[in-house]
Amino acid sequence: MSRKNAFFLLCTVLWLACGNQQQAPKIVISNPAGADREELVSIPYAEFTDAFGNDSAFRVVDQASGEEIPYQLETRGSGEAQAVLLYVHVPASGEVTLAVEPGEPAPVKARTFARYVPERFDDFAWENDMVAFRMYGKALEGRPDDAQGLDLWSKRTADLVIDKWYAHGDYHTDHGEGMDYYSVGQTLGAGDIAPLVDGQLAYAKHYRTYEILDNGPLRTTFRLDYEPWKAGDKTVSVSKLYSLDAGAQLNRVEVTYKVDGDGRVPVAVGIARRNGEGALLKDPGTGVRGYWEPEHPEHGVTGVGIVLEDDTFESDIDEPTQYLAVLTAENEQPIVYYNGGAWNRAGRFSTADEWFDYLKTHREKLAAPLMVTIN
16 A cells, blocks of 8 residues: 555545544433333433533434434423423333433423412312312312312323313213322321321321422423421421422322421321222332222223332231321421322223232332433
């Protein structure tokens, strides 16, 4: 090879190497689990902008399919972006590679929503494309129809229905989108939490203040705060931080108690119990509890579940009106768990085994989260 050709070859190699170094970074999302995943992943906003710049308009695209990936800028109530939430599909034991491009993203349809409902006794209600919930407010206290825990609305539409159902007021009747037939009464309902005193629940009054931190389109997060009350000889107060993601049957709940005295109080997460033959998932030594209710002759079957993020329940108490799973709350130390439910007429779950598998798989996914790298 002549010196001229060798020099030309060297320049070409160096040019290609420099070109490769200047390639735009990619987002690689890996799934360590042996099941397909469809969920949100979070990238800290500072890391995202360090890699891709801080352009106000950008698109995220699946490199293999060319499909645009929906995303949300999560603020966590700060007024500024704290994270980029990406809604992704990742195959079992596989990965997807995403590119970030400048340009206006396609509009993202709202799949989560929450609001204060003053027109219905201070309810606070929230939903996603799978299910809806509500907590009761101060104006309901003392009424004959007062109730305690988490209410669960059964949906069979991906549309957001809270505003529509409250507007017509007839949400105890199924008009083709679902209904509210879940009965809470004097129980913790679909997975609420309360202190235990000598084996009995010490219910708080209803929430007193709320703050919506993010309100969709893919994740809604809000906080409910309760005024102090007596749990036996201790004064306690509680703050509950709820997040609900698109496509999920379960809320993420971060519960923080303030406890005077020795700073410890036993608490129970509860599920309302029905008359008749239902199915119960209650494996000792696990952080998963599930209930597939007896079939309602007119309305079908509701499944309810609770999943601790990284702990196990200490014991169980079966009361005539509810099932309780017990653990200990430490002063100002958050308890993180998931609660929620499903309706067989929505078409996603038709048996107790299917519902219980979902709850156990949810716990497994928490232990093996999707892994995100930028390179």
